[in-house]
Amino acid sequence: MRRDSRLSRMLHVLIHMDRHYKRATSETISKMLGTNAVVVRRTMAGLRDFGYVRSEQGHGGGWELARGLDQITLLDIYEAIGKPPLFAIGPSVDQPECLVEQAVDAKLGDALKEAEALLLERFRTVTIADIAADFDRRMPEGRCNIHGDIHAEQSASG
């Protein structure tokens, strides 16, 4: 395993969903992410449980946003995917008896906690709409260069 990419993937897909003219199926989303439909359902399940997206079963079903992108922060999504560990480094044991080791882990833990606080503060203050706005500045027509097939077809087909 390399690095947990669920947060990145979910942000990516939520922006696409916002520009999609109808519900997106897991299959469609999986092709967009270059992965498998089961992986999509698995990861999006958390977002559904937190009320950021809705899923409909059966014929014509799929996924849709349950609120605007300006109402969802990166922190929301981070929590919805289960707050996976942020850091790849850490102490060797959880509660060392050795007081030297305790001192090391305390100092190291302080630095990690500071960095984590900063990171989560950034996550808290950035909405997905902010990221979408960054994209719109680069692509004023609001159409993705790659996944254009599922984007903003409202005027053409609906």
Next chain:
Amino acid sequence: MRRDSRLSRMLHVLIHMDRHYKRATSETISKMLGTNAVVVRRTMAGLRDFGYVRSEQGHGGGWELARGLDQITLLDIYEAIGKPPLFAIGPSVDQPECLVEQAVDAKLGDALKEAEALLLERFRTVTIADIAADFDRRMPEGRCNIHGDIHAEQSASG
């Protein structure tokens, strides 16, 4: 594997070495860390290459500090063990074609870079002597509660 504990372990062992009255063998150190002598040699090899410790082969050999703990920062050790990844989260692919994905990764990357800069700044300004001082405040006699057997026996044995 859970989290990379090499940094924590190396800091731990360097403080013990500073209080040891003679060279410590990989075997001794491994018992202190609850691991294997090969793991110790493997990890300490980086510290040796950077000049923070020396190793002597053959009878009576082992490991010793090559400079004072106040001359080694956490950043030094982090670099000496090969700068392993700090974060457990990240983008799904390195250079996505999709511009939405690029916008997501850019925003996410900014937050991660800020947190990383803060963390490395802490690493840079904290010496191992600082951690040892924390320990000394708790254990004024300078003797570890667990690994006392290899500590500061100078007055008793030499």
Next chain:
DNA sequence: CCAACTGTAACAAGATAGGTTACGTGTCTT
């Protein structure tokens, strides 16, 4: 009923730190 979806369980794959065994080499003691 059937086709199109989601929901989930179960298991394999890939990556990486860590653990273990084995063996080579250097060095001190006798």
Next chain:
DNA sequence: AAGACACGTAACCTATCTTGTTACAGTTGG
């Protein structure tokens, strides 16, 4: 010179976690 002691390193296995994949059950609409 022999032998014990200790590092250096390769090779292989294990554990853990995300991701990928297959299989199948349940739901919905024509």
